[in-house]
Structures are given as structure tokens and as C-alpha cells.
Amino acid sequence: MTRILLTGNAAAAWGARLAAVDYVPAFPITPQTEIIETLAEWIDGGVMDSRLVTLESEHSMLTAAGAAAVTGVRVFTATSSQGLLYGMEMLYNLAGWRAPLVLVNVSRGLSAPITLEPDHNDVLAARDSGFLQIHCATCQEVLDNVLLAYRLAEDSRVRLPVIVNLDGFYLSFTREPVEIPDPVAVADFLPPFADLGQHFRGGQPSSQAVAVLGGGPYSYFRYQVHLAAEQAAAVYADLGRQFERHFGRLYQAVEAYRCDDAELVLVMIGSFATKAKVAVDRLREAGQKVGLVRPLLLRPFPVAELRRLLGQRKGVAVIDQNLSPGRGGILHAELAEALYGLAKGGPLLASFVGGLGGRDIAEEEFLQIVEVLSQAVQRGSAPPPRLLFTADELQQVRRLQDIAHGSREGDDAS
Amino acid sequence: MAFDYEQYLRPGKLPHIWCPGCGHGIVMKGLLRAIDTCGLEKNNTAIVSGIGCASRLPGYVDFNTLHTAHGRAAAFATGIKMAKPEMDVLVVGGDGDGVAIGGNHFIHACRRNIDMTYVLLNNYIYGMTGGQFSPCTPTWAKASTTPYGNPDPIFDVPKLAIGAGATFVARTTAFHATQIDKLIAAGLRHKGMAVIEVLDDCPTAYGRRNKFRSVVDMMKRLKEIAVPVKAAAHMTPEQLEGKVLTGILHQEERPEYCEQYQQVIARAQGA
Numbered sequence: 001m002t003r004i005l006l007t008g009n010a011a012a013a014w015g016a017r018l019a020a021v022d023y024v025p026a027f028p029i030t031p032q033t034e035i036i037e038t039l040a041e042w043i044d045g046g047v048m049d050s051r052l053v054t055l056e057s058e059h060s061m062l063t064a065a066g067a068a069a070v071t072g073v074r075v076f077t078a079t080s081s082q083g084l085l086y087g088m089e090m091l092y093n094l095a096g097w098r099a100p101l102v103l104v105n106v107s108r109g110l111s112a113p114i115t116l117e118p119d120h121n122d123v124l125a126a127r128d129s130g131f132l133q134i135h136c137a138t139c140q141e142v143l144d145n146v147l148l149a150y151r152l153a154e155d156s157r158v159r160l161p162v163i164v165n166l167d168g169f170y171l172s173f174t175r176e177p178v179e180i181p182d183p184v185a186v187a188d189f190l191p192p193f194a195d196l197g198q199h200f201r202g203g204q205p206s207s208q209a210v211a212v213l214g215g216g217p218y219s220y221f222r223y224q225v226h227l228a229a230e231q232a233a234a235v236y237a238d239l240g241r242q243f244e245r246h247f248g249r250l251y252q253a254v255e256a257y258r259c260d261d262a263e264l265v266l267v268m269i270g271s272f273a274t275k276a277k278v279a280v281d282r283l284r285e286a287g288q289k290v291g292l293v294r295p296l297l298l299r300p301f302p303v304a305e306l307r308r309l310l311g312q313r314k315g316v317a318v319i320d321q322n323l324s325p326g327r328g329g330i331l332h333a334e335l336a337e338a339l340y341g342l343a344k345g346g347p348l349l350a351s352f353v354g355g356l357g358g359r360d361i362a363e364e365e366f367l368q369i370v371e372v373l374s375q376a377v378q379r380g381s382a383p384p385p386r387l388l389f390t391a392d393e394l395q396q397v398r399r400l401q402d403i404a405h406g407s408r409e410g411d412d413a414s
Numbered sequence: 415m416a417f418d419y420e421q422y423l424r425p426g427k428l429p430h431i432w433c434p435g436c437g438h439g440i441v442m443k444g445l446l447r448a449i450d451t452c453g454l455e456k457n458n459t460a461i462v463s464g465i466g467c468a469s470r471l472p473g474y475v476d477f478n479t480l481h482t483a484h485g486r487a488a489a490f491a492t493g494i495k496m497a498k499p500e501m502d503v504l505v506v507g508g509d510g511d512g513v514a515i516g517g518n519h520f521i522h523a524c525r526r527n528i529d530m531t532y533v534l535l536n537n538y539i540y541g542m543t544g545g546q547f548s549p550c551t552p553t554w555a556k557a558s559t560t561p562y563g564n565p566d567p568i569f570d571v572p573k574l575a576i577g578a579g580a581t582f583v584a585r586t587t588a589f590h591a592t593q594i595d596k597l598i599a600a601g602l603r604h605k606g607m608a609v610i611e612v613l614d615d616c617p618t619a620y621g622r623r624n625k626f627r628s629v630v631d632m633m634k635r636l637k638e639i640a641v642p643v644k645a646a647a648h649m650t651p652e653q654l655e656g657k658v659l660t661g662i663l664h665q666e667e668r669p670e671y672c673e674q675y676q677q678v679i680a681r682a683q684g685a
Contacts, residue, residue, distance in 0.1 A: 026559060028559070029484075029543065040558070044560065054547060056514040057485065057515040058515075082465075111483060403426045
């Protein structure tokens with residue numbers, strides 16, 4: 001099996017190609033665009049038997065994707081950031097339709113201010129839509145999880161759309177060695193699309209996306225989405241083991257890195273977790289009992305796994321690349337709820353917000369986070385939430401504000 | 415004496431992001447000359463844009479400016495004009511922004527005939543994201559998402575604007591630099607929705623995929639395809655094949671939206 005260098009975007013495109021998707025509605029947006037360009041080249045060049053159409057917006061794109069999926073074909077699409085939010089109305093619809101498609105989101109911070117670089121507020125805005133969410137940390141994970149996502153989405157116990165998330169720039173434009181699975185083996189793992197009666201057929205009239213009158217039927221169907229999403233945890237665990245048998249790589253809802261005897265644990269999602277691993281290695285070399293826990297599944301939220309992995313630790317630091325103004329880090333809040341009510345009270349929880357709008361998290365900052373956590377554990381009380389932000393960065397902002405102020409002065413003079 | 419562009423530029427904001435050979439700078443200079451000709455006050459002028467290469471323009475110019483979401487410039491501009499009808503409101507944006515993702519806002523601004531000036535820089539492509547086809551990419555031209563040619567028919571922006579109800583519609587090209595300010599100035603003086611399409615070039619994302627050997631080739635093409643409306647009146651359909659009409663294509667008087675709204679207020683107060 002050979003490995004080649006692929007960007008995260010190219011890995012996502014390879015996932016769609018190997019999944020033999022029938023239809024790709026598309027719309028350009030940085031940093032996702034390379035995915036649809038790669039697929040367009042393959043489809044127009046006859047390498048891939050599929051159809052790709054650029055719609056006039058992400059809203060139309062997701063509408064077309066959902067409609068195609070419920071007519072009985074395998075659908076792939078991709079977006080980022082503002083595009084995901086512009087299509088937000090359709091995310092809820094597609095989940096309600098039980099349209100089993102795969103959407104790759106390449107994370108990018110949301111406006112305003114306008115930025116191109118990643119954080120997770122975009123994908124977390126889709127948290128309650130009914131889409132399942134798989135968060136990737138490497139290019140290989142992106143390719144593999146597109147395949148897993150189709151199995152998950154199309155499973156009769158689940159039948160929900162899935163978002164596969166990767167970080168813009170840090171993963172989308174970074175080349176890593178990726179093993180491209182053998183198409184024959186993929187066909188064995190991922191059989192052709194089964195519509196399970198969800199199709200358009202002459203002579204078999206059916207209605208999709210009907211309206212209901214009254215809260216009773218609405219409650220029933222919305223709760224069905226929740227139950228199906230909860231089922232997806234066990235299904236993903238099963239699929240992960242099947243995937244390992246086919247391709248030799250195991251995927252689980254939560255990755256635990258050097259956690260066996262860890263007293264202090266970092267928790268984060270996405271590609272920045274690979275930086276956290278390096279910091280964990282450094283601290284282990286220095287004799288500290290530190291580990292990393294990284295949820296791949298965010299919906300369904302792997303509560304049981306997280307309680308098992310984190311319940312007995314002394315301290316847990318959650319690093320959120322998102323911000324819910326007025327509340328703080330979203331993952332921190334979710335984890336605090338998941339760990340609530342443990343027999344011995346559970347670990348001390350600390351909240352750090354960092355990496356917003358593509359800001360790097362330096363290795364030294366991970367070391368600092370562990371130091372703050374360690375002191376908090378010794379003290380016996382959680383530290384206040386902290387934003388990763390340096391004095392140098394503040395100076396840079398002040399310089400920009402000076403430029404803006406200067407242009408106003410020029411205006412006064414004129 | 416040479417025109418003083420500096421008076422309208424924000425200090426410290428240059429160099430701009432546009433590629434060498436891009437015509438957006440030519441349009442920006444035309445826009446500033448038009449604003450100067452019409453004597454618009456800086457503090458009373460708002461320039462709004464959405465997302466894209468053309469939408470970076472408001473960042474460089476020293477007026478009240480708003481750089482908004484993809485496709486939403488006309489809606490933001492409508493909000494400004496309704497809240498402050500005394501302001502001069504301009505929109506600057508590209509073809510993808512204006513008539514693809516923002517198409518709905520564009521046609522409804524035209525329909526209302528709200529008093530603003532919309533300068534649409536049509537470079538036939540989504541330039542900023544690297545050259546995906548837009549509703550203005552010529553049929554069978556190449557784009558990064560249509561490497562073997564684009565099968566889609568195009569929007570004719572002036573026809574779209576006229577059909578939707580805009581009361582001043584004009585077109586020129588980045589080659590016809592001196593016509594740009596004249597048409598924008600005429601649009602600014604017009605009471606109602608004014609749309610000025612400027613056909614532009616994108617050597618980076620469009621030209622290199624479509625056999626334009628240089629920016630000069632692209633500018634030559636703009637020169638060659640443009641036919642002034644008056645000249646076109648004397649030409650046969652065969653002669654007009656592959657040409658585009660330039661100049662003021664449509665102008666009519668129709669009640670302007672903010673004034674209509676004042677009548678609603680007057681009626682309510684009279685009742």
C-alpha cells in the first residue's frame with residue numbers, strides 16, 4: 001500500500017471519489033474550494049462517474065444536495081464558515097428529511113471581523129441541527145472518515161446527514177502522507193447506495209418533506225432524529241472496528257493519547273490536537289503524568305466514553321477554538337455537563353479559549369496550560385477561564401487601531 | 415493639473431490586493447473622479463460592498479464604508495438608505511457577489527427603484543477564490559470548476575437590471591477609462607436605482623485559462639467588443655454578433671422608493 005502526499009482538501013475529494021458519489025452540488029468558498037475543483041477535474045475528465053453543478057449559493061447547494069439525496073442517490077458536498085451558516089436553514093431541513101448525505105466543512109472563523117482562517121464556531125453553529133459531526137485531526141482521518149460517514153449516514157439505524165470537519169489552512173492546505181485505500185476494498189466496505197424506500201419512482205408516489213400541523217407529530221419526528229443520532233454512537237463504534245479489519249486503521253468516538261496513568265488531561269478537537277500531542281510527549285519526558293483526550297464524534301456527544309476516560313482524573317483542561325459570548329468555550333460547557341453527577345465529583349475542570357480566527361497555539365502555551373491546571377489542582381479550585389493571547393498580540397492590535405485612528409484624523413483635516 | 419486621488423484614499427491602506435493587470439484599480443479611480451465631479455461629501459457618502467476582489471475597494475477609500483457578507487451588499491445599502499435617505503449610497507461589487515449569491519437582493523433593489531448607485535465590476539469569474547465559474551462566465555469558457563468548458567448560459571446584467579426595474583442602466587469597460595467616471599457620475603445624479611456594469615479583466619483567474627496571452631490581449635478584447643449604443647443603431651445584427659452595447663442603455667423617471675415611503679408616513683399621519 002503506497003502513501004502519497006495530499007492536502008486535507010484533496011483527501012476529502014479522494015473520500016468522495018472512492019465513495020463513488022453520484023452528485024456533487026458545489027459553491028466556492030475559501031478554504032474549501034480546492035475540494036470542488038479537484039472533483040470537477042475528475043468528473044469533467046471522465047475519471048469519476050458523477051455529476052457536479054455549481055449552484056448560485058450555499059443555500060441552493062444544500063437544497064439541491066438534500067433533494068438529490070432523498071430521490072435515492074449518494075450525494076457529497078462541501079463548504080466553509082459563512083457558507084455553512086448561509087445554508088443553515090437547510091441543515092435542519094436535511095436532518096428532518098433524514099437525507100443521508102455527507103457534507104465536508106472546512107472550518108473557518110465567522111464574520112465579523114472577516115477572517116479566512118480557522119476556528120470552530122462555524123461547525124458548532126450546526127451542532128443542534130441533527131447533522132452528525134466527525135472532527136478530523138489529520139489528512140488520513142479526513143479521507144477515512146468520509147468513507148465512514150457514508151456508512152454511518154446510510155445505516156438503517158441512523159439515516160442522518162453527517163458533517164466531516166477539518167480545519168482550514170492547518171489541514172486543508174497542509175500536505176501529509178495519506179494512504180489511499182484500494183477501490184476494491186472500499187467497494188467491499190461501502191456497498192452501493194441503498195435508498196431504503198427513500199426515492200422518487202414513477203408509479204410509486206411518495207411525498208418528502210411534508211408539513212405537520214400541531215406539536216404532537218412535530219415532537220415525534222424531531223425526537224426520532226435525536227434517537228437516531230444517539231444510535232449513531234454504537235454504530236460508529238461498530239463501523240470503526242469494521243474499518244480496521246478492512247484497512248488496518250481503527251477509529252473510535254474518542255481518541256485517548258497517553259492517558260493510561262494520566263492525572264492531568266487536555267481535551268480538544270481538530271488538527272490542533274496534534275500539537276497538543278507533541279506537548280504531552282515533552283511533559284511525559286519530564287516525568288509528568290499528562291495525557292490528551294480528543295473526541296472525533298461531537299454529535300452524538302460521546303458522554304459515556306468521556307465519563308469513563310475523564311471521570312477519575314485530577315484535572316482536565318478544555319481548549320476551545322470557539323467562543324460563545326456570554327458563556328465561554330462550548331466544548332468546556334458540554335464536557336462539564338457530561339461529567340456532572342460523578343460519584344466522587346469528577347475532575348477539576350479548567351477552560352481555555354485559543355486558536356480563534358486561525359491564531360496558532362504554541363507548544364509553550366500547552367505547557368503553560370498544564371502548569372496552570374497543575375497549580376489549580378494543588379489549590380483545589382478551578383482557575384478563571386483564560387483567553388490565549390499575548391502582550392505582543394495586544395501591541396499589534398494597538399498598532400492597527402492607531403492606523404485606523406490616523407485615517408480618521410486625516411478626515412478631520414480635510 | 416493631475417487629479418488628486420490621494421484626497422479620497424485612506425492613508426496606510428495601499429498597496430491594494432489586486433493582481434497586476436487587474437482592471438479594478440481603473441474602476442476605482444473612475445469612481446473617485448465621478449464622486450469628485452458630483453461633489454459628494456465624504457461624511458454624507460456611504461460605499462457598501464459584499465465579498466470578493468471588487469468588494470475590497472471600500473477598504474481603500476475614505477468614506478463611510480461597509481464591507482459585508484457575500485451577496486448582501488444591496489440589502490445593507492437598502493438599510494442605510496432607508497435609515498438615512500439624505501446620504502449618497504453606492505454599492506461596489508463583482509458578478510459572483512451581485513448576480514449569483516446576491517441576485518435576489520440585486521433585483522429587489524432594482525424593483526424598488528431605491529436611490530443608490532450600484533457599480534458592478536464584471537470580470538466573468540469568481541476571482542478571489544481562484545476562478546470558479548459565475549453566472550457571467552461566458553458559455554464554454556473555462557473555469558477551475560469547469561476545466562472542459564462551462565455549459566451555463568450567462569446573465570446579461572443590464573437586461574437583468576432593466577427587467578427588474580432599475581431606472582438608470584449603463585455599461586462600459588475597464589478599457590474605456592474616461593467613460594467610467596462619466597457613467598458613474600450620471601448614475602449618481604439620477605434619482606433612483608442606477609446600475610453601471612463595468613466589464614473588467616481578471617488575468618489571473620480567467621485570462622490564463624482562456625487563452626489570453628497577456629493583459630493587453632484582454633484589454634484589446636474589451637476595446638473590440640464594445641459598441642456605443644448610438645453606433646449600434648446603424649449596425650446590422652450580423653455586425654453586432656459578439657459585441658456588447660456600451661453607454662447609457664436605459665433611463666426613465668419613476669417614483670423613488672424613499673420618497674414613496676415618505677408618502678406612506680404622510681398618509682399615516684393624515685389619517
